[in-house]
Amino acid sequence: MFETSFSPVTPESAETLLSAYPAFGSGDCNLTAVSLISRAAARKASFAVIEGIPVVRWHPTGEEAAYAVPACAEKMKPVLEHLSEEARLRCEALYITGVVDDLVANLTAHLPAVSFRLESSNDYWDYIYDREAFVTLAGRKLNGKRNFARRFRAAHPQATLEPLTPAHVPAVRDFLTGWYAEHDSNAGLTEECEAISIVLANLTALNVTGRVLTDAGRVLGFTYGAECAPGLFAVHIEKAARDVAGAYPVLAQEFAKSLPEHITELNREEDLGIPGLRKAKTDWAVKRFIRKCRICVDL
Known part of the structure; x- marks a missing residue:
């Protein structure tokens, strides 16, 4: 497997992002095409189409790069497996952002062999x-x-x-x-x-x-x-x-x-x-x- 090529999020990305949001949106206010594109520079946002859906790589609150995955149930397992391998190739820790209950449920169901640590602050709750x-x-x-x-x-x-x-x-x-x-x-x-x-x-x-x-x-x-x-x-x-x-x-x-x-x-x-x-x-x-x-x- 080769490292996935992520492209910068720009206004030209709108059609691709709109294919996933809001249809597979989790409700996160930051995950709309409008927000992702208008805040792309500040959040160093890029994206790649993985398993047919756009996955965002970004820095939503300034820390290490993290991934945001559309809430598409049938794609969740292969996307999470892909991101795990991606992180190994990049020699990076794997950070994923999302809604607490949904993300924990998906990781537990689709990556049962791994452990994870969760960080959450009500400063960033919607x-x-x-x-x-x-x-x-x-x-x-x-x-x-x-x-x-x-x-x-x-x-x-x-x-x-x-x-x-x-x-x-x-x-x-x-x-x-x-x-x-x-x-x-x-x-x-x-x-x-x-x-x-x-x-x-x-x-x-x-x-x-x-x-x-x-x-x-x-x-x-x-x-x-x-x-x-x-x-x-x-x-x-x-x-x-x-x-x-x-x-x-x-x-x-x-x-x-x-x-x-x-x-x-x-x-x-x-x-x-x-x-x-x-x-x-x-x-x-x-x-x-x-x-x-x-x-x-x-x-």
Whole structure:
């Protein structure tokens, strides 16, 4: 066996990645074609087609290279065996990222002779919500969101939410310039800004689902995402004007309303251990978490 040739993940990889995600997605917010391609440089992502499915080799949180495998049951055993041999040829430890329960079950079933060590931090767990909670903003937990949304609609009765298309890109870029100018720069925001720029330049190729909130020609916010597993939609980006009360909850609510009927849950990504981000996510009615991990397989 020869070492597998992995190619860089680029916008030209979209068709191959879309063949596996969301159909074989695990629900991980990072494993959509949109996220993989827009964050490829930061995560040093590459891919190879193994046993007919695209396997990603990446550095999702900056450590050693790890592999992410689409959740295709019939391909799991041969792919895991291939990656084990690949790691031996490269003289590397075999690291695999995935959802805790699924990954442990697959390793136990398909590589029963090996032992492994699991690393997991709730900083990198995904927050999952019922779509209906965002559509209705019902219940005591979301009373504050509901009130802010009501204030927004009273102040901006002509505001509209439109599908994000290439025609909106110049205005959205202008909006982002102002948004980032109001926030202290850091590595995370720089990476995010670069990712958004890639998405805006490749909306059609990446099959992006997004919306733009406007009023009297002014962009008040925009959002986009992608389905990360059947029926589960990952909201990758959500930005709204800080000076417009209620813009964020209205953007979130209207985007949820606009999604296809088969979407029943929303993945609003990780909090990365950032206190403010954790509070923002728990302020919504969290349904469950997708517990993600990195496993080191002892070969």
